[in-house]
Structures are given as structure tokens and as C-alpha cells.
Amino acid sequence: MKAQRITIAVVQAAPILFDKESALDRIASLSKEAAGQGAGLIVFPEAFLPGYPRGLRFGARVGSRTDDGRKDWARYWTGAIDVPGAETRLLGELAKELGVYLAIGVVERDQEFSRGTLYNSLVYIGPDGALLGKHRKLVPTGSERLIWGQGDGSTLTVIDTPFGRIGGLICWENYMPLARAAMYAKGVDIYLAPTADARDTWQATIRHIACEGRCFVVSCNQFATKASYPADYAAHADLRDDRDILCRGGSAVVGPLGEYVAEPLYDREGILFAELDLSQVAESRFDFDAVGHYSRPDVFQLVVNERKQEIVRAAGPNGLDERRSPL
Template identity: 80%
Template sequence: MRNHHVKVAVVQSAPILFDKQSAMDEIASMTKDAAEQGANLIVFPEVFLPGYPRGLSFGTRVGSRTDDGRRDWERYWSSAIDIPGAETQILCELAKELGVYLVIGVVERDQEFSTGTLFNSIVYIGPEGLLGKHRKLVPTGSERLLWGQGDGSTLTVIDTPFGRIGGLICWENYMPLARTAMYAQGIDIYLAPTADARDTWQATIRHIACEGRCYVISCNQFATKASYPADLAYYEDIKEDADILSRGGSAIVGPLGEYVVEPLYNQEGILFATLDLTQVTQSRFDFDVVGHYSRPDIFQLVVNDKKQEVVRFTKTRAKSGWNEE
């Protein structure tokens, strides 16, 4: 039987950048704090593990990269995680111990085809273990130097005891067709981890709530220069910037577009709210974007949800050599 109410916690913080253990320690500490206050669903920002490298150039210019920049990137790669892997196992044990659902923005290493590609991902974890992940479809701007592109196989929506949860990362939320693919999976709680602290982002999440008739949880980092290792080769990139590099703006929006919790700026914190999922159903009385307010006779969306393979072998290696499939 589905629970109609869920208490959610939205973490606005930042770990020490490039420091995987710092992020893991913060996740454990803040998850325990939130669980002690009754939270069932706990959401962490975009690439919280191991941090969003705002302002860093990694020594890149159009047409060239530097050796020092490559070393900074390798340091970032080393602080990323595998899914599944040692870190997700620890997080699964934490979620099981506390009986909570965790949604965490991570930097994920490709385990299948390459050892040199990273993804900006969301990982979903529950008391029963690892539930799924989503890889950002299109990294924004210079993020494309850091992260590869996800595919339609991770447009993930998870069924939980309190409703269906899923989400898109930062400027993916400006992709109307990607949003539609999420709505079509019956999403009740829409997660929008981001690195965008501008006022215009608030208009975005409120529009999504009105459009999808769902709760929207937006989660951003509060980051200062103190969270950046001073021994980075390109630390000079941010040396003259303001001390606050990301002011936050995490918020929770109801299914008719009103704030449940207004944006938090210029400080670290955890937002709490108890969501009434019956309001999602009520809100769709007069507008259901993929139901009675759709026109499939005019508009149709085709989603390729197959995993995209770079290499497909038609032979398998056996001890004695190659065997045909």
C-alpha cells in the first residue's frame, strides 16, 4: 500500500573538491542528521561526490590543452566513483541501516568501454540497495570537456512506497522532450539537481512543477573557495573570484507551482518538508500533460531507451581461443 506522505530533506552543501572521502563523510553525516529528523528521502546536489569544479579551466583553450590541466583532470577522474562500486556499496549499507532513500549527484567513471570517460550522474539508492542511475544527456558548455553524454537507457524513474521519483540534471531541464519522457513515466517527485544559482532557475523549476503537475526538488551546492585545494595547477583560475562560488538556491516546489520551501541562499543547510502526494493527483484534475491534455493525434514523442554500445563483439573469448556466438 502506498504512503501518501513523505518527509524529504534537501542538502545544500559542498565537499572538499577532488576529495572523494570528504564527500563520503559529508553524505554519511548529513544523511544521519536528516534521518534523525524523520526524513525518508534525502537529496544531494549535482556531482556532490566529489564536487562541481566551478571556475576551473583545466588548462583548456580552443585548439590546445596543457600538461598541468591534464594532471588536474586526472585528479578529478581519480576522485570519481564506479556504479556499482565500493562507494555505492557503502551508501547502500547506510541507506539500509537508516531505512532511507538517497538521491546523490556523482561523477561516474565508465566501466564498460573506456577508462577515460566520466559522466555527470544521479545515483538512486534505497533500503533494498542500488536502484538505478541517470547520466546527464548533454553536459553544458565547457562541461563537455569533463563529461561524456548519457543515453536514453538511463531516463530513470523509480517506484517507491511514497511515489515515483526521477529527475534530470541542471540544463537537461531545458530540454522539453527529455521532460516529456519523464512525465510519461508517471513521475510524482521530480528531482532537479543543479549548479545554476541564478534567479532564472527558480522560474524553471516552478514551470516544471506546473507543467508536470508534480513536486519538484531542486538541489544546489553552497560552495566557497575554501572547498578548493590550493595545490591545484589551475587554482589561479578562481583566485580573484568572490569567496562564494555558488550561492545555492535549493528549493521545493508543489505541483501547482507554489513554493513548499523557498530558496535558500548564501549558506549551507538542509531543507525539510513533508509532501502530500494526494496533491499530485488533485493537481492533474484540470491538466495532465501526457494524459487528457495531450494530443497524440498531432504530437508524438519516440524515445530510444536502448543502451548505446560503442563496440559490439560478435565473438567471445574462451580459454582455448575465440568462439562464435
């Protein structure tokens, strides 16, 4: 029988951008603080490792790129991680030491083909130290497309735990109705929505998802200032006209009927704690279940392609495809 309650911690912070070690140090110290207060699930923001490059242009305009912009991107690439890899092993050791689940936004290097593509990913680590899965953002938003590739349906991941199913989508993926429906169909109970969107309208989004999916929604954003950027980058022209606070946060936890369990945290770094009563998920689906009794499969159907998309397949000695998988 599944446990009915879990205490979660939602970390609202930022590392030093480009600095992988800074991010790992912050993950370790903040996770220890959260676990010390009873958290069994700890959630970090979108692209926390090695940071979300808010405000940077990477020297790109339509039809041209600059040499300095290429150097900036190479610096960002250097700070990214392999999944699995040395950093996920360190995170596994941390999770095992603390006996917690970790869900962390990372920038992931492609390690199957050219290694020239980065992905905005969400990784899940179990309390036994195992890498349980990952999700790659399906559509990077706006200028994010300059630095991150597109994920595919093979990483629409939901993790089964003793206290319920955990899964989620990253930032504006949550505006994709069909992607949400795919997650609901996987029976998600605790829906993670790491984001970089600090606008008031984001709160309407996560409350709607909670009502629609009849699940807990955990929205985790960064609190970032110009001091979150390396000293040799703080005066860069890209940031000259920006306010000192680059992202004000707004992390929050919403219950399955759309009410706040932990109200939004703004304008400061911090950790939100919430005790989730998973029995409320079943109670909430009594009168609405988007992919159950409130669906009409005779009228509407969604087909989800969960096959890994590969541009190159190596033929084995028997002429069969030998497919490689990162997990």
C-alpha cells in the same frame, strides 16, 4: 496502497573538491542528521561526489590543452567512482542503516570500455541498501563537455517507491522540453532537479516544471566557497578573480501547482525539510495532465530511444552479441 506522505531532506553543501573521502564523510554525516529529523528521502546536489569543479578551466582553449590541465583532469578522474562499485556499496550500507532513500549526484567513471570517460550521474539507493538505478546527464553544458561524456536514453530512470515515483534530470537538461516530456510519460511524482545554477531564473524553471508536470520538484544545489577547494588549489589562477562564495545555493521544493513547499535557501549551507502530500499530485492533474488528457497524440508524438548505445559489441560463441550492462 501507497503512502500519501513523505518527509524529504534537501542538502545544500559542498565537499572538498577532488576529495572522494571528504564527500563520503559529508554524505554520511548530513544523511544521519536528516534521517534523525524524520527524512525518508535525502537528496544531494549535482556532482556532489567528488564535487562540482566550478571555475576550473582544465587548461583548455580552442585548439590546445596544457599539461597542468591534464593533471587536473586526472586528479578529478581519480576522485570519480564506479557505478556499481565500492562507493555505491558504502552508500547502500548507509541507506540501509538509516532506512532511507538516497539520491546523490556523482561523477561516474566508465567501467565498460576504456575507463577514460566520466559522466555526470544521479544515483538512487534504496532503504534496503540496493542500487536502484542511475541517470547520466544527456548533454553536459558549455565547458562541462570538456570533462563529462554524454549519457543516453537507457538511463532515463524513474524509481517506483511506496510513496510515489521518483525520477529527474540534471541541471540544464531541465531546459530540454522533450526530455521533460519523457519523464512525465514515466509518471514521475517527485521530480528531482539537482543543479549548479544559482541564478534567480532557475527558480522560474523549477516552478514551471512543477506546473507542467503536475509533480513535486526538488531542486538541490551546492553552497560552495573557495574553502571548498583543496589547500593546494585555492590560489589557482582560475579562481583568482572570483568572489569567495562560488555558488550561493538556491535549493527549493515546489508543489505540483507551482507554489513553494520550501522556499529557496541562499548564501549558506543547510538542509531543507519538506513534508510532501502525494495526494496533491492526483488533485493537480484534474485539469491538466501533459501526457494524458491534455496531450494530442494525433498531432504530436515523441519517440524515445531507450536502447543502450555501444560502440563495441563482443560476439559470443554462437555469433550472437553479448551485451554488457553496468547495472
